[in-house]
Amino acid sequence: xxxxxxTSAEERILEAAKVVFMKYGLYGARMQDIADTxxxxxxxxxxxxxxxxxxxxxxxxxxxxxYFQSVDVFGDTTLPIKERIFKYIDNIVSFxxxxxxxxxxxxxxISINPEMFKEKLQALKRGRTVRFIQALEEEMxxxxxxxxxxxMFMINLHSLCTYPFIAAxxxxxxxxxxxxxxxxxxxxxxxxxxxxxxxxxxxxx
Amino acid sequence: xxxxxxTSAEERILEAAKVVFMKYGLYGARMQDIADTxxxxxxxxxxxxxxxxxxxxxxxxxxxxxYFQSVDVFGDTTLPIKERIFKYIDNIVSFxxxxxxxxxxxxxxISINPEMFKEKLQALKRGRTVRFIQALEEEMxxxxxxxxxxxMFMINLHSLCTYPFIAAxxxxxxxxxxxxxxxxxxxxxxxxxxxxxxxxxxxxx
DNA sequence: TTTGCATTTAACCAAATGGTTAAACCATTC
DNA sequence: GAATGGTTTAACCATTTGGTTAAATGCAAA
Numbered sequence: 514x515x516x517x518x519x520t521s522a523e524e525r526i527l528e529a530a531k532v533v534f535m536k537y538g539l540y541g542a543r544m545q546d547i548a549d550t551x552x553x554x555x556x557x558x559x560x561x562x563x564x565x566x567x568x569x570x571x572x573x574x575x576x577x578x579x580y581f582q583s584v585d586v587f588g589d590t591t592l593p594i595k596e597r598i599f600k601y602i603d604n605i606v607s608f609x610x611x612x613x614x615x616x617x618x619x620x621x622x623i624s625i626n627p628e629m630f631k632e633k634l635q636a637l638k639r640g641r642t643v644r645f646i647q648a649l650e651e652e653m654x655x656x657x658x659x660x661x662x663x664x665m666f667m668i669n670l671h672s673l674c675t676y677p678f679i680a681a682x683x684x685x686x687x688x689x690x691x692x693x694x695x696x697x698x699x700x701x702x703x704x705x706x707x708x709x710x711x712x713x714x715x716x717x718x
Numbered sequence: 719x720x721x722x723x724x725t726s727a728e729e730r731i732l733e734a735a736k737v738v739f740m741k742y743g744l745y746g747a748r749m750q751d752i753a754d755t756x757x758x759x760x761x762x763x764x765x766x767x768x769x770x771x772x773x774x775x776x777x778x779x780x781x782x783x784x785y786f787q788s789v790d791v792f793g794d795t796t797l798p799i800k801e802r803i804f805k806y807i808d809n810i811v812s813f814x815x816x817x818x819x820x821x822x823x824x825x826x827x828i829s830i831n832p833e834m835f836k837e838k839l840q841a842l843k844r845g846r847t848v849r850f851i852q853a854l855e856e857e858m859x860x861x862x863x864x865x866x867x868x869x870m871f872m873i874n875l876h877s878l879c880t881y882p883f884i885a886a887x888x889x890x891x892x893x894x895x896x897x898x899x900x901x902x903x904x905x906x907x908x909x910x911x912x913x914x915x916x917x918x919x920x921x922x923x
Numbered sequence: 924t925t926t927g928c929a930t931t932t933a934a935c936c937a938a939a940t941g942g943t944t945a946a947a948c949c950a951t952t953c
Numbered sequence: 954g955a956a957t958g959g960t961t962t963a964a965c966c967a968t969t970t971g972g973t974t975a976a977a978t979g980c981a982a983a
Contacts, residue, residue, distance in 0.1 A: 538743065545971090553933055556932070558972095567972065668882050679884065760962095
């Protein structure tokens with residue numbers, strides 16, 4: 514089992530909890546596994562974070578915070594629409610390059626236990642997405658953007674930016690067959706460019 | 719001849735195992751939970767499927783089988799390229815409409831325990847994807863399709879078809895704010911149409 | 924040096940969990 | 954009716970797991 518060191522115990526525990534919870538989820542994660550990964554005794558976990566759920570909460574809250582930070586740019590009304598979209602692409606792809614498991618973690622845990630996170634989710638969104646969709650519709654009506662289904666556009670945009678990270682293990686496997694180097698196809702820069710192409714292609718310029 | 723009950727115990731167990739394993743994964747799932755869901759005694763599980771891992775194997779094998787069935791059409795060289803793509807879109811979207819959690823289940827379990835599934839994955843793919851990408855490249859060279867990065871195209875195509883199901887819980891939450899009925903935006907038919915538009919747009923006609 | 928406090932540990936504990944066993948049930952066959 | 958064999962169950966068992974406790978350690982202030 515991999516160990517983390519060279520930081521305070523509390524930090525090491527949180528970092529280890531992040532790793533283990535992301536991999537196994539709330540139910541699948543084992544306290545002993547977290548302790549081993551952090552390189553400390555199991556009792557320490559309970560000293561710093563009363564119990565498993567409280568520890569999970571800390572980890573999940575941090576994850577949500579960081580995740581929704583990428584989406585916040587949609588609400589920045591000082592920027593023109595397309596720039597907001599491009600910034601979102603840069604944000605989310607860079608973020609997921611660092612934490613490729615984040616999307617699955619958040620979605621899985623929410624779908625397992627929706628009640629647990631209702632308030633937290635409610636606090637994070639304040640109609641950002643819905644308002645942005647309205648802004649899209651307005652520009653389409655004004656003839657500044659091609660008229661398409663704005664909701665489907667948003668879904669597609671998120672899909673292009675997010676799924677490549679989720680499915681990376683499968684893709685790598687499916688594409689590994691001849692001598693070609695497919696790692697480069699997952700480079701963040703290529704993904705960003707591809708998503709931006711999609712935006713230009715569908716919204717017109 | 720033995721009379722089939724409308725649902726035999728064994729079938730009910732497998733069905734319950736599917737539900738519970740998909741939700742919690744191998745480590746997170748509890749045998750008692752599976753037994754309760756199936757409405758039988760816990761010992762029955764071990765009677766039909768020796769142990770947890772063997773039961774999981776059965777479930778996972780079935781999942782893989784069904785999942786890769788959707789992709790098989792890429793290898794059907796009797797069909798023109800674009801028709802293969804369109805058929806894949808129809809296949810995968812219809813399949814995921816029925817089992818929205820399938821993608822996450824497969825990817826999660828593989829990423830947790832890659833060794834466990836190496837052989838099974840190896841058996842399922844025989845360069846299908848790689849050969850299809852070569853076919854794409856040939857048609858591009860022949861001027862029949864617009865010249866784009868074929869690997870990125872495949873990644874994008876899968877993303878558009880798959881991610882909407884994965885993220886449905888999040889999307890529904892993010893979009894639920896005014897009186898609009900957003901359920902229709904997740905209709906399989908709309909998704910298929912949107913993915914096909916993407917294909918036409920990027921590969922040219 | 925000693926006091927006080929945060930940090931750390933080994934040793935436990937009760938409950939949950941995967942798994943076993945032996946017996947009961949029940950329809951069919953002899 | 955007895956034997957057969959697949960099906961079902963309650964009662965167990967050993968291990969794992971989340972959580973507790975009391976004592977040890979280190980360290981900074983008095």
